[in-house]
Amino acid sequence: MNVLRRFLERRASPSGAGDHYDPYYAALGAAGASSGVMVNPDTAESISAVYAAIAAISESVGSLPLDVYRRTDTGREKARQHPLYRLLHDAPNGYQTALELREQMQRHILLRGNAYAEIVRGGNGQPQALLPLHPDRVTILRNQVGNLLYDVTDESGRVRRLLADEVLHLRYHTDDGIVGRSPIQVARDTVGLALAERTHGSKMFEQGTKLSGVIEAPPGLSKEQNTQIRESWAAGQEGVNNHGKTPVLPQGAQYKPVSMTLEDAEWIEARRLSVEEVARLFRVPPVLIGDLREANYSNAVELGRYFVTHTLRRHLVAWEQGINRVLINDPARFYVEHNVEALLRGDSLTRAQFYERGINDRWMLRSEVRRLENLPAIEGIDDEEAAQRPIE
Template identity: 70%
Template sequence: MKLIKRLFEKRAADAYDTYWNRFTAAQDVAGVAVNPKSAEGISAVYAAVAAISESVASLPLDIYRRTEDGREKARTHPLFKLLHSEPNEQQTALEFREMLQRHVLLRGNAYAEIKWNAAGRIDSLKALHPDSVNVLITLDDKLVYEVTDRHGKRRRLLASEVLHLRYHSDDGLMGRTPIEVCRDTVGLALAERTHGERMFAQGTKLSGVIQTQPTTTKEQAAQIRDSWAAGQSGVSNHGKTAVLPAGAEFKTVSMTLEDAEWIEARRMSVEEVARLFRVPPVLIGDLREANYSNAVELGRYFVTHTLRRHLVMWEQAINRALINDPATFYAEHNVEGLLRGDSLKRAQFYGRSISDGWMRRSEVRRLENLPSIEGIDDEEAKAPTT
């Protein structure tokens, strides 16, 4: 306790300004304020974040014990229940992991408070919103997490009391989100959406001119303009019949939305967002390149190039912060559920590798997260029958 007291008595400085300040410090080149809330309002961003966070959260995450002949699930390990079913009294494991993964993608950092008991075991994991966490660094380069609760009360947690997930860190202390790094790309998508909203609010009609007789006065012209705007602008007036004074004529002087390539720009924004989060466009609703033949490969790409980085981030953070004996126990996801569409090819591959002699049955079972079977590699062993 004296050591903890001395640590908190030391002067601490911000490791960084809070992520919120970094987001709101500047606007993008389009003049649009970009922050996690506004960015998530873009359907492509929401879909990309949902695709990753829901997939990560729904994958089985188990604790394994290393054994002489491989490994086995450590179902009695205290972390098994926390990561597999219920990390705290308010959330299920899926809700907890999905929330933290969303924080990683939208804010670059995710935090969870680790509640240790007197026996040195973890009782619960409580998610902390990044808005409420300020990361400090002491004079001896130790991290301290200052947490502000909903009542405005502040408290400090040691690094051993916080599970910290980072995304694309430049210094190993704080993560950065694609939204922050590529603010201009997200801002352009926001500007395009705002442009479309304004066009539709005016009845999807672009501006034009009303040509009147040369004898029309300024006052009469203003009345005609105001009357036209009141009767024709807005979605509620769409389809109404326009009436102009005698001799007046309406002429459109602008291009249509299609001619201005607005729709194409919106499509490009979807592709840009998919590129930022490394998500196949088909997973966020862009089906132009999707077909039955490439569905399996797109799924494999998603697992290998999108999810793998996040899954390893979770596993290594858990092994480092939550497991007391990493030489014996470790956490690992099972991605089999996302690759089931390719099970036939894997079965053919395993069968060929076993028959050619460069893989053993026990190795196949280990790769498939199946329990070991004694004697399965004996020459006389036969595959189990049902």
């Protein structure tokens, strides 16, 4: 794109009100769930199950190797000299590691449905840095020719406009193909119920681990006397530190509970159900977010494979396709891909049987096995004669 065209596109006005896409966080934060609590990314993340699910996905995505490959006549090879290799493998900018940037952007995807990174290019058009942008500060517009524009608001309120090829934009569960939606936005009532249950339990301990009741006062007391009795009861009984103290009521007054106990309300079971529902929203096996009721030694490996196949795969492919689309200038020769082998390796016995089958069937070399196991290379190990000799 020449300089004049880029200038005109940057100055172009949105085509209409219908093509102005505000950050979703503002709309989400303005609405409460049917449970009566406010649900937004900050309150939702305060739920331990939500935090654990987001951490399990974002930490896995951020820590997996993401390499640049060059296509060759015989297959492929790592393109360590490609400018993008350093950004994705080591440091994308002057203040973050590659893991920190990818983990941060993956958290934005799960919490807000969108993740943005500004692409800083050199004079040759190759990317030199990736700068994360907070989704709450980004507004998407569409110009007259249908191209997307990104207005970024900084802390001082100044707005600057970025073109589509200057932004790495990753979306999640989008309806219009432009703005993504997070599980928190889609299932606001489910998250709101978990928040309400947690608040309910907190209030029980704040008020002395007892549910509320009524004090039946003797007839003839004034409104002020009734108020004094209620305040005296609250001061002496509310709070964990007052739990177990013996109350003393005025003569003729009686205390009568009017609410169900925690056991009657099955509060604990409801909390467990909330964990399962959060796991379902983020498609994470419950065992990975601390629910060990269905976990055992025999299914641990299978749960890990399920996590890679049904949870991580969608996010990994989104990263790869997004980067290949806007950051790779020569897609016919170069592309990026994650290495998920470490998450699928299984236990030692399973790996040994897998390698043995590959070597015996001649679709894997001994040198490849050592490389996958991070063992030093042995010269001549793939020779038929050397393969018969014991390794010292």
